[in-house]
Amino acid sequence: xxxxxxxxSFITAIFTVPSYTQFGDELRIGGYAxxxxxxxTSEGGELSILQNTLNINLxxxxxxxxxxxNPYFYQYFDNEPxxxxxxxxxxxxxxNIDLRVGRQQIIWGKADGVFIxxxxxxxxxxxxxxxxxxxxxxxxxxxxxxxxxxxNTVEAVWAPVFTATKMPxxxxxxxxxxxxxxxxxxxxxxxxxxxxVENSEIFLRYSLMSPxxxxxxxxxxxxxxxxxxxxxxxxxxxxxNITGLTVSxxxxxxxxxxxxxxxxxGRFVLRGEGxxxxxxxxxxxxxxVPDAVVKKNYLHYMAGIDFxxxxxxxxxQFIQEYILDYDAHIQNDEFETTMxxxxxxxxxxxxxxLELFAYTGFNNExxxxxxxxxxxxxxxxxxxxxxxxxIGEEGRFGQYSDNDMVYIKLKYSF
Amino acid sequence: MKTNNLNAGNTNCKDAxxxxxxxxxxxxxxxxxxxxxxxxxLSSQNALAQRIGQExxxxxxHNPSGDDMQGDLTMTLINRQGERRVRxxxxxxxxxxxxxxxxxxxxxxxxxxxxxxxxWSYTDGSDxxxxxxxxxxxxxxxxxxxxxxxxxxxxxxxxxxxxxxHPDEDNHELTGEExxxxxxxxxxxxxxxxxxxxxxxxxxxxxxxxLLGLKREFYDERGRHLKxxxxxxxxxxxxxxxxxxxxxxxxxxxxxxNMKFTNISINQGLADRMFTxxxxxxxx
Numbered sequence: 001x002x003x004x005x006x007x008x009s010f011i012t013a014i015f016t017v018p019s020y021t022q023f024g025d026e027l028r029i030g031g032y033a034x035x036x037x038x039x040x041t042s043e044g045g046e047l048s049i050l051q052n053t054l055n056i057n058l059x060x061x062x063x064x065x066x067x068x069x070n071p072y073f074y075q076y077f078d079n080e081p082x083x084x085x086x087x088x089x090x091x092x093x094x095x096n097i098d099l100r101v102g103r104q105q106i107i108w109g110k111a112d113g114v115f116i117x118x119x120x121x122x123x124x125x126x127x128x129x130x131x132x133x134x135x136x137x138x139x140x141x142x143x144x145x146x147x148x149x150x151x152n153t154v155e156a157v158w159a160p161v162f163t164a165t166k167m168p169x170x171x172x173x174x175x176x177x178x179x180x181x182x183x184x185x186x187x188x189x190x191x192x193x194x195x196x197v198e199n200s201e202i203f204l205r206y207s208l209m210s211p212x213x214x215x216x217x218x219x220x221x222x223x224x225x226x227x228x229x230x231x232x233x234x235x236x237x238x239x240x241n242i243t244g245l246t247v248s249x250x251x252x253x254x255x256x257x258x259x260x261x262x263x264x265x266g267r268f269v270l271r272g273e274g275x276x277x278x279x280x281x282x283x284x285x286x287x288x289v290p291d292a293v294v295k296k297n298y299l300h301y302m303a304g305i306d307f308x309x310x311x312x313x314x315x316x317q318f319i320q321e322y323i324l325d326y327d328a329h330i331q332n333d334e335f336e337t338t339m340x341x342x343x344x345x346x347x348x349x350x351x352x353x354l355e356l357f358a359y360t361g362f363n364n365e366x367x368x369x370x371x372x373x374x375x376x377x378x379x380x381x382x383x384x385x386x387x388x389x390x391i392g393e394e395g396r397f398g399q400y401s402d403n404d405m406v407y408i409k410l411k412y413s414f
Numbered sequence: 415m416k417t418n419n420l421n422a423g424n425t426n427c428k429d430a431x432x433x434x435x436x437x438x439x440x441x442x443x444x445x446x447x448x449x450x451x452x453x454x455x456l457s458s459q460n461a462l463a464q465r466i467g468q469e470x471x472x473x474x475x476h477n478p479s480g481d482d483m484q485g486d487l488t489m490t491l492i493n494r495q496g497e498r499r500v501r502x503x504x505x506x507x508x509x510x511x512x513x514x515x516x517x518x519x520x521x522x523x524x525x526x527x528x529x530x531x532x533x534w535s536y537t538d539g540s541d542x543x544x545x546x547x548x549x550x551x552x553x554x555x556x557x558x559x560x561x562x563x564x565x566x567x568x569x570x571x572x573x574x575x576x577x578x579x580h581p582d583e584d585n586h587e588l589t590g591e592e593x594x595x596x597x598x599x600x601x602x603x604x605x606x607x608x609x610x611x612x613x614x615x616x617x618x619x620x621x622x623x624x625l626l627g628l629k630r631e632f633y634d635e636r637g638r639h640l641k642x643x644x645x646x647x648x649x650x651x652x653x654x655x656x657x658x659x660x661x662x663x664x665x666x667x668x669x670x671x672n673m674k675f676t677n678i679s680i681n682q683g684l685a686d687r688m689f690t691x692x693x694x695x696x697x698x
Contacts, residue, residue, distance in 0.1 A: 030524060098692070107552040134550045148692050209691050211534060211543045214556050264541065267560035308560055349491065349568030349669075379499055379523040413524035 030414060031056040031070075038407035040173075041387075048173065048405050049127070050077040055086075066091040070139075087139045098146045103139035106157060108205060108218055110260040110271045111302045113340055113357065114319050117218045117258040117275045120157055120203050122225045124166040128174045128400065129359075129368070130388055138163060142201075151210055157203040162193040164251060165225040177399045184231070184245040191249050193223055213263040218275075224254045228281035231292040252295075254279050267307055271317075274301035286329035297324040304340075315342040337362040338396075351376045364395025384409040460587070467586030467602045470620055475581050477625045480654050482508040485678035487518075489569055494668035501526075501567050504698055508684045512537055514578070515689040519698045526567075530694045533559075535577055542577075547694040554694055563612040570641060570662040570671040572612065575632075583607060589617070594629065598622045613640070624648075624655045640666055652680040 031054070038049040052075040059068040070087040089102030106120040113133075115123065121137040129136065142159035168174040193199050201222035208215045227249035234244030258275030277298040284294045304317035317340040326334040339362070344355035353374040360367045372386035387406045392398025489501040502521040507514065513534055520529040528549035535542045542559035562574040584604035592599050599619040606613065614637045619629040626648055634640040647659035656678060663670045687693065 030527060032525075098696075105552055109553075110555075132550065134552075137552075146692070148687070148690065151690055153691055207691065209545065209554070211540075214545075214554075262556040264543065264556065264558060266541075267558055269556055269558050271556075306558060308558060311564070346568075349565065351568070376525075380525045382525065411525075413527075 025061045028059045028061075029056065032411055032413045034409060034411040036407065036409045038405045040402075041404045041406060042402050047077065048403065049407070051075070061091075064093045066093075085139065086134075096148050098148075100144040100146075103141050104144065105134075105137050105139050106142070106144060106203075107137065108216065108260075109273050110214075110216070110262050111273045111304065111317060111319070112315065112342065113359065114302065114317070114338070116273045116300045116302055116319075117216075117256070117260060119218075119220055119222065119225075119256055119275075120159070122163045122165055126166050126168045126172065126174060128168075138166065151208060153205075153207045155203075155205040155207070157201075157205075159201040159203070159222070160197065160199075161195045162199060162201060162223045162251070163225075164193075164223075164227065173403050174400070177394075178229075180245055180247070181242045182245050184247040187246050187248045189248070190230075191227065191251070193251050199223075213261055215259065215261050217259040219255075219257045221253065221255050223251045224277075224280060225251075227251055228293045229283060232290075233292075252279070252281050269306040271304040271306065272302065274299065282323065283331040284327070284329045285331065286327065289329070294327070294330065296326070296330070298322065299324065312343055312345045316340065333363050335363075359397060361392070361395045361397055364392055364398050366390070366392025366395035366398030366401075368397040368400075380413040382409075382411050382413075384411065463588045464586060466600075467588040467604075468581060470588065470600050470602050470625075471581040471584070471586045471604065471618070474618075474620055474625050474627060475578060478654055479509075479656070480652065480680035481510070482506070482682060482684035483656075483678065483680050484682065484684065486521075486676045488674045488676070489567065490672040490674075491569055492670045492672065499523075499568070501569075506684055506688050508686070508689065515686075517689055517693060528697055530697060532689060532694055533573075533577075534689075537580065539580065539583075545694065549697075552695075554691055569673075570664045570669055571673070574612070575643070575662070584616075592619060594619060597628055599628055626655055626657065634666075638666070640664065646672075651678050654680050656680065 034051075034053040034055070036049060036051040036053065038047070040046045040048045054073045055070070056072070057068065057070050060066065067090045068087060069085065071083070071085050074082040076082075085103055087102075087104050089100050089104045092099040092101075107118060108120060109116055109118040111118070113129065120142075121140050123136050124131070124138050125136070140159050140163055141161045142157050144155065144157045147154045168176075201220065203218070203220040203222065205216060205218045207217075228251075230248040230250050232246040232248070233242050234246075235241065236243045255278040256275050258273070260271070260273035262269055262271045264270075277300070279295050280298045281293045281295055284292055286292075286294070299322040300320075301322075302317050302319045304315065306313070306315045308314065319338040319340070321332075321336040323330060323332060323334050339360045341358045341360070342356065344353060346353050353372075355372040355374070356370065357372075358367060358369045367390070369389040369391065370386060371389075372384060374382055374384045376382050385406070385408045387404070389404050390397050390400045390402075393401060484504070484506045486502065486504050489503075491499040491501070501523065503518050504521060505516060505518045507516045509515075513536055515532070515534050517530060517532045520526045520531075530547045532545045533542055534544075542562075544557045544559045545554050546557055547554045563572050565571065566573055566576060584606050586602050586604050588600055589603045590601045592601055599621055602618050602620060603615055604618065605615045612635065613632050614635055615633045617631045617633075618627045620626070621628050626645065627643075628645050630643040631639060632641040632643070641662055641664045643660060643662045645657055645660055648655060648657045650656070657675065658678070659672070659674045661670060661672045
């Protein structure tokens with residue numbers, strides 16, 4: 001039924017395109033080939049990744065219609081090759097309206113390196129936050145309509161197919177720490193969100209670009225991309241100890257409203273972003289809660305500043321998460337505070353770039369520090385060397401303290 | 415020369431005043447009158463040169479260039495070994511007299527293809543507004559316009575070199591007239607009013623017949639010759655004198671950037687919608 005509905009919508013959209021529409025431009029082919037080799041420093045030089053990538057962008061554009069397909073291919077030394085479509089969509093342009101139908105990446109917000117109101121495209125977290133953001137954000141199958149008036153844009157997105165966050169598999173060094181009192185059994189029978197009109201997701205955005213400031217207001221009614229782990233405990237009636245545990249990952253609806261801005265003030269650019277989530281699930285240890293999850297409202301916000309001193313671009317962000325109506329059994333802290341710092345500078349006519357990006361978690365005194373050096377060996381060919389240094393023992397970054405790595409990427413764009 | 419003479423006369427006067435009271439008074443009056451006359455003459459000559467210099471640069475600034483322009487730009491970076499790197503982009507410019515809106519779409523090299531950059535500059539001297547769209551991030555980012563002294567895409571042009579500097583931002587003085595390649599030019603020296611500007615002065619050779627700058631020399635903060643910009647080709651397009659090829663040579667670093675403009679069209683009625691979020695993200 002849903003497939004038929006999508007098909008009818010798609011056909012209707014295509015046939016409402018003005019009859020003079022045609023693909024006038026030639027087929028454009030671009031993309032990159034890349035080798036990415038990473039070595040763990042804490043394991044005596046064990047390879048953490050050896051990945052060869054081919055990423056292709058195919059596009060063609062006419063006066064009123066365009067399409068783009070972005071297939072990718074990953075080949076690993078220790079895993080099966082992976083092939084997929086990051087994006088595959090059709091664009092239809094009207095006078096003041098654009099329609100985009102298909103698998104697409106949709107990016108919202110003004111924050112760097114954190115996802116606050118950037119809720120439309122799900123994330124691929126199989127290698128934590130280390131891949132390029134283009135690779136972290138997955139395409140979402142959806143219909144997007146943009147209406148433009150002046151410097152204003154209203155955007156509506158309808159996503160009939162829910163896509164969850166891709167998490168690291170069993171045995172991956174990036175699998176988050178999960179503490180269970182006894183080894184659990186996983187029951188995935190309730191993990192599926194079946195594609196249907198009823199289960200579809202809706203997102204809305206208004207944005208304004210103006211000389212004084214850029215503004216964005218967003219809202220959405222969608223499935224939270226990370227599962228809540230509902231637990232069923234088996235207790236020994238004699239001792240009351242837990243003898244068995246069944247974990248059932250389930251996805252839940254959430255509503256979100258928020259906004260962001262960026263404003264130039266003299267030599268600075270100030271940025272801010274905030275989102276209010278209604279009905280997010282959190283893990284709890286409260287024995288009175290039988291399935292170990294509670295539903296709470298939640299705030300996530302950021303204040304940031306960008307500036308330049310002596311040719312060095314600098315940026316910092318203060319990020320905080322706040323669980324409203326908190327109770328002490330919730331596993332997350334009531335407030336979780338993170339800061340980010342970024343510095344970069346180009347040398348030798350942009351042939352060489354030094355960059356440092358760091359996340360610092362205040363709750364667990366942990367951090368991720370990412371220095372990088374990029375050398376444009378020739379036009380469209382770059383060599384990038386870097387390190388990922390995890391500091392701390394626990395927390396979002398400290399849990400990976402054994403995963404410090406150095407890496408090199410060779411990338412040729414075409 | 416006149417100043418030196420006056421100084422010498424003044425010194426003599428002091429010495430004379432000690433020995434002879436009466437003649438000293440006469441000498442003082444005479445020399446004071448001469449000094450005032452000469453200073454006045456010099457001052458009026460300087461003022462005249464400054465006024466003419468200002469008028470020339472205002473005429474250059476207001477030289478009709480159309481309300482809008484679009485075209486392709488090929489930028490070739492040449493280092494001291496003669497190695498070349500090429501960047502290509504398409505740009506659209508619209509000027510309504512108060513705001514000059516410019517949007518650039520990067521076409522090559524492949525790693526910057528799809529990037530767009532938009533700049534709005536204001537005739538009232540307000541800070542520029544700038545945005546950049548990076549296709550990998552799929553997001554428009556507001557950037558500070560503080561980096562006007564940054565070099566554009568690794569070239570020898572700073573962002574400020576690419577824009578039109580308002581004549582009121584500098585003090586100008588006509589320093590002479592020269593003929594270059596058969597073109598009669600005024601030579602105007604411009605000194606920035608702001609103390610920490612990246613150039614201590616610029617010298618511009620302005621062609622008398624079409625008011626285009628044929629050549630400009632840039633001097634660094636220490637007053638040393640830094641760069642020379644030369645117009646290699648120009649023509650009338652759609653009725654407007656238009657620069658078609660320029661070359662900026664950094665004489666200190668022996669690096670050159672050649673800019674060629676092609677497929678130029680002027681006053682085609684560019685719509686404001688070209689300078690929006692939609693345009694930046696869609697590209698060309």
